[in-house]
Amino acid sequence: MIHTGKWSPPDKRASGGKGANRKREPSSITRAIIATFWEYTERTKVSGMWLLRRNRTYGVSRFIWSSVLLQLLLLSIYLTLLLWLKFYSYPILNTISNDLSITDVAFPGVTICSPKVVNSERVDRYVKTLKIPKEYDIAEVAAGFEFLNAFTDQSFEPPSHESFKATDAVLRLNNVTTWEAAMAVSPGCSDYVKRCFWGHTEFQCNQSHEYLSFIPTTAYLGPCCSFNYNPRNASFVPFSANIFGMDGGLTFVGAEGSERNLNTGLIVLVHHPMDYVTESAASVTITARSESFVEVSPTVQSSSAEVLELSERKRDCLISDDLRLRNYRQAACLLACQTEAIVQKCGCHPYLLPIVGNKFKECNLNDTFCYSANYGG
Template identity: 25%
Template sequence: MKTHWDKKSRLKNSKRGRRKCLTHAIKGYMNEWFYVYCKNTSLHGFRYITMDRSTMIESVLWFVVCISSIIFCGILMLRLWDNYSNNPIVTTIDTTNPIWDVSFPGVTICNNNKVYRLHADIIAQNLYTNGFSIDESDKFFFSLMKLIRPDKISIDNVTAWQVLDNLGMTVEKLMEQLMQPCSALLVRCAWIGEIRDCNKIFKTVKSREGFCCAFNSHYNLNVKHNELDEETRDPSDFNSTDYDITSADHLPGVREILKAPGSGRDVGLTVALNVERHMYKATSRPYVGASVMIHDPIDFPDIGAHMASVLPGHVLTISVAGTSVKSMESLRNIPIEKRLCYFDKEIPGETRYSYQSCISECKAKNIQRLCGCLPFYYPEMHKGIRTCFLPDLECLLSIRRSSDYWKKGTCKKCLPQCTDMTYHINIEDIKMDDVEFDSDITRGLDKSNVSFVHVFFGDLSYVEYRKESIISWDSLLASFGGIFGLCLGGSVMSVIELIYLLARQFFKRQPRERQEPSRTSLPPASEMFLSIPAERREVQKPRSHKKSDDKRVFVTWYQTALHRRETTNVGDVYRDPVEF
């Protein structure tokens, strides 16, 4: 038992001894490496730590100074990196940009009357012949307006489905046929003072106000929706318009986004409207008139559109001001999580990204998720989606009143555009008087029933906010180098020196015998000779046969490989080199 504990204790002592030897070897290696580095580095201050004639206090003082400089350098670099990573974008303002570089806004005009009496009477005759009463027909038409502005209706769901089935058409098709045709709403149009055919420069579009008439609207540039071709358009459609394909390229705002050559009322769009108050059947607002929406040409007329109302016998003047946000190409290298915006062609399937259209599409998807249908005025995003009808109004109304919907429906994937144009409007509404005013746009029109709308840029320049990276990668590297040089006096070569020294020390393998030769292993005799001490050689006394009292013997040898001279006392008896 005693022998077992003795072996166990000896084993522990041997392990502890090996661990101490290893620790001692590592410390010795680190001390040697640190000594060599301080002697040879180009960094300021380190050579004073291992200076030959320096005291311990001086070495410790310089060591503290060097460590403090390293810490200060690290703090400055971290602050610079933190500022770069948290605020990578800088914005500058430029107010000298000409307005003719800006796209003219899209102008969407919607009559407040959503059921055109003339078309409703045609559809009502069909209902009468199939057994529906006048009261049921009127309740049905009055209720259709609620599809745009959800509210309670007076018709029951069963009757509503029966009427729709009897008509044999979809909700979307029914609402399009019941709108006032653009050919009736738009009496006269002028672009930059030149009279144009309204039927050729305006087109029927969907908007949050239902079916409307739009100028310079190009929503299809940023989304992929299937629009009806001219060949597939229903001949019974009251709003179908025959466009001259060959001359469409010369029509303003039809094929491509339009730009105005200047500012002022005479350099813009002028439209004469006839809302036909005697044709009102069901209106979305408690007055006779039209709504004018100003929006980006590629946006769906919903979120972000500015709206103004015009009444019969009034002149509505809309002065538009533009504000541009332009992101430079240097922002593409910044992650989306940092710049928080999308460039064009960065979203798969979209040529021109629109933030407002993305929000509208997100709202539509949430309505579909909660109610299982999509309002008719939203563009068709996917085939097979059911269109909301009168029985779905309760769900649509509850969504509009619910605050949880907006929390759940937050569209996190929709980010602003990196390059975008925002429009701001100033409105002036004046009632017309009979003052014998005459112009091409007003000549021959009944000013008591007609409204006039003027849309134009109010200034010759616009404000542009340019967003770019606050610092590029090469400037960031140069800033780090400046901090490194300020605190430690270093450069790229200092880093290379450190890497070189670490690599050299790591791969260096020298036998210990060459570094510390032992007394027993002497070099060959051809490389060794005995010599007289230096003090004796300086006297240069004549050689005497009398023995000297100095018993010390110095052995000196040369190693050709190491080029080093060492002197070792190997005995107490002096011998002549010849005798050795």
């Protein structure tokens, strides 16, 4: 008997031929990676990896540990990339040079100050030169100059009297600034700088010379006398020296500025010639009938041309070209911040700080309470 029907190809699963039920074998590279991983888990000391060894963890526990280790790996890669991007954004190169010529280092500024800002003898002489209306007592006007100590004495406590009001009114009437008044009643260069020497050559201490001269200045101690430092002259350029040792540099003979009290001595401050003199300056106190020496060891910090050519955002600092200034140092930045803070609080800038423009008025004696309360301590 003959049966008819549809023909179908033979089933390969039942034929046992080449296409039989067999898993695809992994490549040799995959097998090597897997074998290396298992060997690594057996030999490594890294915390947590030993939990991935064969026959150590199973199921959910193995999955959790694998997830934790994978996340830690990704976190380490992320932090590495952040570090690299930060370095790439701020490529700073520090170089220490020991072959800098001494002629390239500016001679330091030397500032001499008297511990006593207001000199009573000078006050008595100065008030006689002022035009004082009849409604003001000359003794009261003289007593008001004591309030100048509020700008320099951190422990200043205002006196019980209010003579500063009369003094301030008289100074306004005579068109005298606080700076001019402070310079007039404080010891000056001629009072405590008597003889000056550069190396072995003597020169006139108060002569009209661009460099070899002492001029009236101000510091955090008030009115002072300075060499190679002129904060009120924006175009001042300090000079560099090519001599060193005890036989070179600056030597001066000083005397206490008070005419009656010779026991307080003088304070000598050594600082960078372009920086306003603050408490951070090296100082030495000279007492009567004594000799003192100040050793200066300069340190020069500079930026490479590659850093200066970076944008302000990448450089993360300001330079002279950014502000269109001839010279701009960190001390100038801190001084500007300090001045801004005082102006915001008291509406003026103290006479002893360098002039920063005409937009801020100078503090007068009526502003001493605000300054002493906020910045005197």
